[in-house]
Amino acid sequence: MEDTYESGGWFKPLPPALRDKILAVSTAKTFANGELIYSFGDHADASYVVMEGRVKICQLTTDGREFIIGLLDQFHCFGEQGVIDDSPRVNSAYALGTVRMLILPKSTLKRLRKDHHEIAEALLTFINYRLRTVLSHLNTLMFSPLQQQLAARLVLIARSNGKPIPNGIEIQAKLTQEELGKLTGASRQSINKELKELQKINLLEINNKKLTVLDMAGLEALSRDK
Numbered sequence: 001m002e003d004t005y006e007s008g009g010w011f012k013p014l015p016p017a018l019r020d021k022i023l024a025v026s027t028a029k030t031f032a033n034g035e036l037i038y039s040f041g042d043h044a045d046a047s048y049v050v051m052e053g054r055v056k057i058c059q060l061t062t063d064g065r066e067f068i069i070g071l072l073d074q075f076h077c078f079g080e081q082g083v084i085d086d087s088p089r090v091n092s093a094y095a096l097g098t099v100r101m102l103i104l105p106k107s108t109l110k111r112l113r114k115d116h117h118e119i120a121e122a123l124l125t126f127i128n129y130r131l132r133t134v135l136s137h138l139n140t141l142m143f144s145p146l147q148q149q150l151a152a153r154l155v156l157i158a159r160s161n162g163k164p165i166p167n168g169i170e171i172q173a174k175l176t177q178e179e180l181g182k183l184t185g186a187s188r189q190s191i192n193k194e195l196k197e198l199q200k201i202n203l204l205e206i207n208n209k210k211l212t213v214l215d216m217a218g219l220e221a222l223s224r225d226k
Contacts, residue, residue, distance in 0.1 A: 009049060009077025010126035014118055022112065022119075023049075026102035031095035042089045044082025046103045050074055053099030054173060058182070059091045068182040071096070073161045073173060081127060083109055147194045149184045152223035154204070158213045168205070168214040175211060 011019050026049065031037060037048070037055065048055075055072040069091055072078055082089055083106045113120045133156075144152075154171075162169035177188045177195070184191070198204040203219050205212040213219055 009075060010080065010122050011049070011077065011119075012075070013125075014122055018116060018118060022104065023102060025108050025112075026104045029101055029103055031099045031101065033095060033097050035095045035099075037093040037095060037101075038079065038089050039092045040089055044079065044087065044089055044106070046105050047080040047083050047109060048078050048093075049102040049104070050076050050078075051100045051102055054096040055099055055101075056094045056096050057091050058094070066182055067185060068179060071157070071173065071175075071179070071183075076160070077126075080109070080123060084123065084127075146184060146186050146190055147197060148223055149186075150180065150191065150194050151198070151203075151219050153180065153183050154198075154211070154213065155216070155220050155223050158216065158219075162213065165212065168212045169216055171211040171213070174209060 011022050014022070028051070031053075038044075040059065050072050052074060055076075055078065056068060057070045057072065057078060058066050058068045061067055070078075078093065079089075081087070109119075113123070157173065157175070158169045158171055161171055161173045163172055164170075177191045180186075180195075181188050181191045186194075195204065195206060198219075199206060201218075203213070203215050203222065205214055
């Protein structure tokens, strides 16, 4: 089930006919690079599915620094929690590059949940999975050294956005050291140092700004190391 959610969203486990029905009643919209999709505190009036491109979910710290909560790629869903409980947005979402998305209005999702019990169950399971993921990340962020935090993030990104190649798993998204820093709350210089260390122990390869995980099992073990 976790593999399913790491490469998609709450609707992926649903029967194909029901998935098609959800997609059919959604509205397509394209966002330009850097365009705000929604902001912290906004009224939640829709949920989203990324069809092309990448979306940044982020939050500003009290001193004005940006902390990236997640980078969402094709078929990932977001924004459903506020739609379900009528709460305001707890983070902000921006397009990275040109992004094409499907938008499912709150009223439509409410009607679908009433008509199809499978949707309510899928949403409950997905939100529970996401909560466990966030709590696990917070635990790593608060109590683990930076190398372990970085390894954990790279494992998640490789699972959701990785392509198997002869020598490992190539991460398709172009991640800058600044972005990786914002994902872990570290400086670009600190990320640069840890990436070099991961290369030295043959867990990672960096070539033409692309990251390749050479040893997924080793990287996973490092991410869990205490």
